[in-house]
Amino acid sequence: MPVRPDREPGMAQVLCRVLLYCVILAVALFSLGVGYLLVLGIPEGIGEQLSLQQIVESIVSLRPEGIISLGIIVVVATPLLRILATMMMSIQRRDLAITALTILSFSSIILAFIIKTLI
Amino acid sequence: MGRGRKSGDDNGGLPLLLIDILLLVLVSTLIGIIAALLGIGGGVFLIPILTLGFGIDIKIAAATSLVTIIVTSSTSASRYLEGGLVNVNLGVFLELFAVLGGIIGAVVAFYLPEYIIEALFAIVLIYTALYIWKTKDVTACAIKPERTAGPEGRRSRFHGAFFDDCQGEMIEYDVKNVGPGAAASFVAGNLSGLIGVGGGIVNVPAMNLMMGIPIKAAISTSNFIIGVTTVASALVYLSNGLMAPAITAAASIGIFLGAIIGTRLLVRTKSDTLRLVFAATIVVISLLMFSRAGGWL
Numbered sequence: 001m002p003v004r005p006d007r008e009p010g011m012a013q014v015l016c017r018v019l020l021y022c023v024i025l026a027v028a029l030f031s032l033g034v035g036y037l038l039v040l041g042i043p044e045g046i047g048e049q050l051s052l053q054q055i056v057e058s059i060v061s062l063r064p065e066g067i068i069s070l071g072i073i074v075v076v077a078t079p080l081l082r083i084l085a086t087m088m089m090s091i092q093r094r095d096l097a098i099t100a101l102t103i104l105s106f107s108s109i110i111l112a113f114i115i116k117t118l119i
Numbered sequence: 120m121g122r123g124r125k126s127g128d129d130n131g132g133l134p135l136l137l138i139d140i141l142l143l144v145l146v147s148t149l150i151g152i153i154a155a156l157l158g159i160g161g162g163v164f165l166i167p168i169l170t171l172g173f174g175i176d177i178k179i180a181a182a183t184s185l186v187t188i189i190v191t192s193s194t195s196a197s198r199y200l201e202g203g204l205v206n207v208n209l210g211v212f213l214e215l216f217a218v219l220g221g222i223i224g225a226v227v228a229f230y231l232p233e234y235i236i237e238a239l240f241a242i243v244l245i246y247t248a249l250y251i252w253k254t255k256d257v258t259a260c261a262i263k264p265e266r267t268a269g270p271e272g273r274r275s276r277f278h279g280a281f282f283d284d285c286q287g288e289m290i291e292y293d294v295k296n297v298g299p300g301a302a303a304s305f306v307a308g309n310l311s312g313l314i315g316v317g318g319g320i321v322n323v324p325a326m327n328l329m330m331g332i333p334i335k336a337a338i339s340t341s342n343f344i345i346g347v348t349t350v351a352s353a354l355v356y357l358s359n360g361l362m363a364p365a366i367t368a369a370a371s372i373g374i375f376l377g378a379i380i381g382t383r384l385l386v387r388t389k390s391d392t393l394r395l396v397f398a399a400t401i402v403v404i405s406l407l408m409f410s411r412a413g414g415w416l
Contacts, residue, residue: 011207016200019193019346026190027375030368034140037365042137049179051360058364068368075189075371076353079346082193086211097276098211105215105347112222113354 011089018085022078029071036064052117080109143173143369144376151191151377156384157397160188160317160345161374163247166240167404171411175366177236178228181315182356183367185349187374188317192345194378199339206279206336209294210343216301217308217318217348224312225355231313237412240314244405250320252398281336292333300330304344312352317345 043065050058050069058066059073087102146168154161162184169180199205228236277294294300303325307318319341326337356362 012200012203012205015207016197019197019200023190023193023197023375027372030372034144034365034368034372037140038137042140049182049361049363052358054360055357055362055364065364068364071371072186072357072362072364072367075186076350076357078189078193079350083347086207098208101211101215105211105218108215108218108222109347109351109354112226112351113358116226116355116358 011086014085014089015082018081019078022074022081026071026074026078029067029074033064033066033068033071036067040064080106083109139173140365140369143366144373146172147187147370147373148377148380149373151374151379152381152384153377153397154191154374155378155381156393157251159247159251160191160319161377162188162316163244163401164404165370165374166315167244167408169366169370170237171404171407175363177233177240177314178356178361179363179366181228181236182353182361183363183370184315185311185353185356186362186367187371188311188315188349189346189353190371190375191378192317192342192349194375196339196342196346199342202281202339204281204336204339205343206277206294206332206340207343209277209279209332210340212277212297213301213304213322213340214344214347216304217311217322217344218351220305220308220310221312221318221348221351222308222355224309225352226312228313229355229359229361234412234414236314237408241405241408241412243310243314243316243320244401244408247320248398248401248405250324251394251401254394279332279336281333283335290333290336292331292336295331296329300325303329308348308351311345311348312355315352318348319345 050065055069055072059070060066083102083106087099087106090098090102147165150161150164150168153164165184165187166177166180169175169183170177175183196205200207275293277297278291279294280289280291282288283290303321307321307325310316310321311318319338322341322344323334323337326332326340327334330337332340353362
């Protein structure tokens with residue numbers, strides 16, 4: 001009978017952990033922020049969208065919406081960390097093609113964000 | 120609910136009450152359950168609920184949807200990575216095109232009038248309904264994965280293999296039509312940026328039918344790509360000040376819980392009937408979105 005092959009801790013396992021831990025952290029932050037809101041009461045304008053500057057200010061002030069915003073940052077950082085982890089591992093393996101692709105994807109995302117923020 | 124369309128100068132968010140947050144968590148949990156049962160991201164249900172039900176601007180609804188999609192796709196992708204189903208090399212290649220499409224889509228969406236995005240979303244809903252109706256139930260062990268390469272054959276850079284639990288054997292496959300696949304990935308990313316869906320409804324059929332990847336590996340690799348595609352769009356929405364944190368948090372918690380419950384329910388549900396019911400529901404939602412785009416709702 002065929003047997004499932006043993007897997008040594010490779011790229012897939014590292015990426016799996018990066019994704020899972022980040023999601024758990026983000027959902028924990030969301031739950032903490034919403035719980036905090038429910039306990040303290042809902043301030044006016046809590047459902048409205050925030051500018052990038054307001055998001056940063058709310059995180060620094062550690063208000064409930066700041067904790068939630070931190071959760072959003074963790075969510076957004078999750079795929080970026082996944083790309084970085086792939087990049088680091090492909091550099092270690094001297095896989096030039098995958099390294100180049102990850103650098104291109106990562107820099108496209110970051111450049112788009114920077115350009116859109118500045119304009 | 121049902122606070123009506125926000126005007127152009129209006130904030131477009133929602134003056135949230137305690138009951139709204141709880142309701143949003145509850146509704147999102149239901150969406151998460153349905154999405155897990157159907158094997159989709161949930162954006163096709165979440166965006167209409169936020170716009171039609173809660174009266175939120177479609178761009179804010181799209182931004183919210185993108186964050187919830189990152190949460191669900193990352194969770195699924197981690198499970199698929201652990202199971203060895205993801206073709207990492209192919210995923211890294213395709214996601215570059217999806218990222219470029221996503222960035223362009225999100226930038227264009229910022230300048231498009233709300234009614235055009237709503238109409239586009241309604242069209243995508245019709246396509247999604249057909250997709251759900253026609254898609255095979257990939258959880259069923261009756262489906263034997265298509266083997267397209269043997270261990271002795273010449274292997275391309277994107278050659279893949281996974282252990283199929285149902286069949287109890289290694290399934291090897293090779294990838295064809297890489298160029299058209301990259302173009303499909305760009306379109307998927309573009310849709311993601313424009314209307315806030317994950318793009319799996321384009322990626323999965325393209326990988327399976329066009330590139331010859333077995334359906335289980337196609338779904339897994341699509342989930343692996345979706346997180347990166349949506350983050351490109353989400354960052355553009357974030358930098359445009361279209362993120363409403365409280366709405367996003369409530370929806371994300373609900374969808375996350377729903378996905379966990381839905382995955383457990385999956386084994387006990389007759390999926391063919393379920394698919395038909397939800398495909399019909401999506402058609403109704405699509406008609407409502409068309410009405411909203413036309414200003415009749």
